[in-house]
Amino acid sequence: MGRKRSNKPTSFDIAYIAGVSQPTVSRALRGSRSVSLATRQRIEAIARELNYSVDKNASSLRSQRSNTIALLFFEEPGPEESTINPFFLAMLGSITRSCASRGLDLLISFQKMEDDWHVRYQDSHRADGLILLGYGDYTLYEQRLTELVDHGTHFVRWGSVRADNIGPTVGSDNFGAGQMAGEHLLSLGRRRIAFLGQADEHYPEFADRYRGLCAALGQGGIASDPALQCDALNFEDAGSDAVEALLATGAQFDAIFAASDLIAIGALRALAAAELKVPADVAIVGFDNQPAASMSNPPLTTLMQDLKAAGELLVETLLAQIEDRPLDNRTIPAQLIARRSTLG
Amino acid sequence: MGRKRSNKPTSFDIAYIAGVSQPTVSRALRGSRSVSLATRQRIEAIARELNYSVDKNASSLRSQRSNTIALLFFEEPGPEESTINPFFLAMLGSITRSCASRGLDLLISFQKMEDDWHVRYQDSHRADGLILLGYGDYTLYEQRLTELVDHGTHFVRWGSVRADNIGPTVGSDNFGAGQMAGEHLLSLGRRRIAFLGQADEHYPEFADRYRGLCAALGQGGIASDPALQCDALNFEDAGSDAVEALLATGAQFDAIFAASDLIAIGALRALAAAELKVPADVAIVGFDNQPAASMSNPPLTTLMQDLKAAGELLVETLLAQIEDRPLDNRTIPAQLIARRSTLG
DNA sequence: ATATTATGCGTATACGTATGCCTTCTTCCT
DNA sequence: AGGAAGAAGGCATACGTATACGCATAATAT
DSSP states (O other): OOOSSOOOOOHHHHHHHHTSOHHHHHHHHHTOTTSOHHHHHHHHHHHHHHTOOOOHHHHHHHHTOOOEEEEEEEOOSSSOSSOOOHHHHHHHHHHHHHHHHTTOEEEEEEEOTTSOHHHHHHSSOSOSEEEEEOOOOHHHHHHHHHHHHHHTOOEEEESOOOTTOSSOEEEEOHHHHHHHHHHHHHHTTOOOEEEESOOSTTSHHHHHHHHHHHHHHHHTTOOOOGGGEEOOOSSHHHHHHHHHHHHHHTOOOSEEEESSHHHHHHHHHHHHHTTOOTTTTOEEEOSSOOHHHHHSSSOOBEEEEOHHHHHHHHHHHHHHHHTTOOOOOEEEOEEEEOOHHHHO | OOOSSOOOOOHHHHHHHHTSOHHHHHHHHHTOTTSOHHHHHHHHHHHHHHTOOOOHHHHHHHHTOOOEEEEEEEOOSSSOSSOOOHHHHHHHHHHHHHHHHTTOEEEEEEEOTTSOHHHHHHSSOSOSEEEEEOOOOHHHHHHHHHHHHHHTOOEEEESOOOTTOSSOEEEEOHHHHHHHHHHHHHHTTOOOEEEESOOSTTSHHHHHHHHHHHHHHHHTTOOOOGGGEEOOOSSHHHHHHHHHHHHHHTOOOSEEEESSHHHHHHHHHHHHHTTOOTTTTOEEEOSSOOHHHHHSSSOOBEEEEOHHHHHHHHHHHHHHHHTTOOOOOEEEOEEEEOOHHHHO
């Protein structure tokens, strides 16, 4: 039965007990070299005994550094209101761990791209920097990013890594992954490969995947047929709609590369409805290796991104940005997970 | 091209421009009634124009209230290191939104139950309170909870709602849900229903579900057979192991109620391996309505918890706790989602 | 008319820490 | 021995806000 209103010990209390001044306590606990080893150990012992912990608000206020970063998810433009992209959710785990291992606190928030999210974090000293996750309308996104840069706000973004990006960006090697998907399908003898996903520059990651696919086709001596590219945003119904549209055009195809697993799963549904066998009639490759990908019927061949590396790199890049260290955009390789949707 | 080092405006700047004192600015922006309407509006206009935002650290330090809550996930004791229980992940979305709508910041973190997680948040004024999510060894959990209570730390916990809980608890109506599962299976003519999941009081939620099932059986005039209860922790392999163990005993059963979808999916795998048809030979009901539940083969009948209500209630209860308002443990009803794993 | 209360705002200060600067005491070099 | 340089720590103060208190002026009561 402890007191309800425990008087939290301060650095002054410790100083008094240790017979030193408050600043010395602060220096000792922060590991300053100008405190003797003996003094520091004495102070540390007292701190431990009192169950002291540094007041975060005071510390952040004084040092103007919160050791906190904010993770902002942007909701998809798709129809579902409440569901969050599972890929980003998975990334959350990895980012959280990266922060924890560096002693950083992590603030998280979901935003609509249209909202004034940039206002809430920039000046309030809530966070030292932002990690931005989410696709969405790239034109609007670019505008926001420009505002952040102009304002001097620190941030990293997950997305398509290009030379002319606004602000530092970390992302998968989407081009390389698209190539792998293409090569995989070519090696299985497929020649007419459809791409389900936006291929325009408003959706740069999808576009990169498509360009990778085209590159693989080119190397295989096959011209890519624009009729086999079919727009789809990142949700399941978009996938089935796209397949239906493709079938309606009468286009011939023996494989599909879907820009995401969600799209691929929708596509599977539409193919089943059209009585097409997977992979006998149509082989299909997804992207993201979501949990659902191994549960689908048949299990989905897909491209797995290294989430652990991704989270690590995001945090590392953001810190570099905050501490004004030089930083280089970097790309994370993907890996093909072959399952029965292509292997049969 | 904004300045990199923008001199953030303070309440003093606003005061100067408005021709009032700094405290008046503070009062105006916080909506104190002791500032005249005219003055307040003038101040608000200036603040908007300067893009002013209250410094969170200073505000929290002075008021001793951070308007931040921390969400702590406890990792499963199971084998997977990096994966997070999808149910809690889904809850995250709902909690985030509840916080956002109340203007609260949300700090998140994953912990091992063994860690000293209670130290980091209690005194540092990082957060006003904690939301605890996760199962795990209940004995250890209880010990930690007692420490929190003794220390006067505010928290709410997701779990089994009982009269003798340590600290406020919000949870699904696991007993009622277990009953629904039982009634559903009984109504389909099943009589020998196995339960996969821990049924002892170290895992109170699973135990509640089991008791609910037994109650339904009792009302149907059927004695529950202890031989049909088979321990399983919350991961996939536990489900298949349990089914294999059950089959090995030679026990007869025509239905399974699994304590979670993960367990159910593992069970499906083992049943398929044993060449048992679902639902013809064995009907199966899961719990959680995870995304994967609709993807399995056959799609899984399961119990859906109202996550939106859950998040809302967790936050509401925590705030009540923080503000010392009276609070009552409350329970959230579940809903049965019937799919082909029972309907055929 | 005087006593009373409410309104609107300024004064002073506290919240708890981190850091620039200065002082003291050693140590070491020439 | 004298002075320079380094080690260890104290002193003063700043970070930006919120709030207890007091003081006018105005409104109301008696």
